[in-house]
Amino acid sequence: MKLHKHLFLIGTACFCFLINSQLKAQGSDYEVLFDGKSMEKWRGKQSATFPEKGWKVENGLLFLDSKGGGDIITRETYGDFELVFEFNLTPSANSGIKYFVDTLYKGDTEKMMVNGPEYQIIDDYNYPGIKEDPNGLSSTAAAYLLYPPKNKTLHPAGEWNTGKIVAKGKKVTHWLNGQKVVSYQRGSRDFLKRKASTKFKDDTEYGELESGHILLTDHGDKVYFRNIKIKEL
Structure with missing residues (x-):
């Protein structure tokens, strides 16, 4: 009886070890884009370096401290991915995360910045005009x-929210x-129809790239970010 109990305990311990190992392996698939200290994986949208003003890292948080920093993008580009992040709004703040953003070249010298779809981040409760x-x-x-959220729960300014963007092939959630x-x-018929009724109607590459940068917008408002990580799918 004691032997059976001993074998059971060993088997249980082995099973738990395997589960924990699998979970750790899954967690290690993520590339940390912001670890609370370094911005080495980011740069200005139209610069090879990270902005010297505007954006600030303090107490493990990334935020826009003043106007003029400009949008920032990841140094790397991503195609199929899962992006996870946490954000905390200040009252009436507006921000966002864009994806499939890149620079395309026409000919030898001319280049243009390709805009991309945006995960909107805004104070739904207090931002001027949001009720309109x-x-x-x-x-x-x-x-x-393009597409409104359904059945969502947004924590108000001062509380942390967790966001996630998953892009696999043409499908985005x-x-x-x-x-x-x-x-x-x-690129679906519905997507193109909706796009045609927006200010992006003339952006031919909008949402069409196979891969692109992740972009944090500068709308001049303070929104705190932390735990930004990405996993290629």
């Missing part, structure tokens, strides 16, 4: 101006606090 958007196309977690709130197909 009854469809939610400009609210937090929306694919900005937005998540907020553990809930999938947006799902769409890049």
Whole structure:
């Protein structure tokens, strides 16, 4: 009886070890884009270096401290990915995370910055004009101006929220606090129809790139970010 109990305990311990090892392995698949200290994996949208003003890292948090920093992008580009991040709004703040953003060259010298879809981050409760958007196309977690979030729970300014963007092939999903709130197909008939009614209608490459940079917007408002990581799928 004691032998059976001993073998059972050994088997249980081995099983738990395997599960923990698998979880650690899964966690290690993520590339940390912001560790609370270094911005070495980021640069200015139109610069080879990280902005000297505007953006600030303090107490493990990344935030826009003043105007003029400009948008920042990852140094690397990503195609199929899962991006996870935490954000904390200040009252009436507006920000966002864009993806599939890149620089394309025409000929030998001319280049243009290709815009990309945006995971909207905004104070739904206090931002001026947000009540004039009854469809939610400009609210937090929306694919900005294209797809509104559904069944979402947004914590108010001063509290942390967890966001996630998953892009696999042409399919994209937005998540907020553990809930999938947006799902769409890049380049689909529905996507193109919606795009045609927005300010992006003339951006021919909008949402069409196979890979691109991740971009944090500078809208002049303070929004705190932490634990930004990405996993290639």
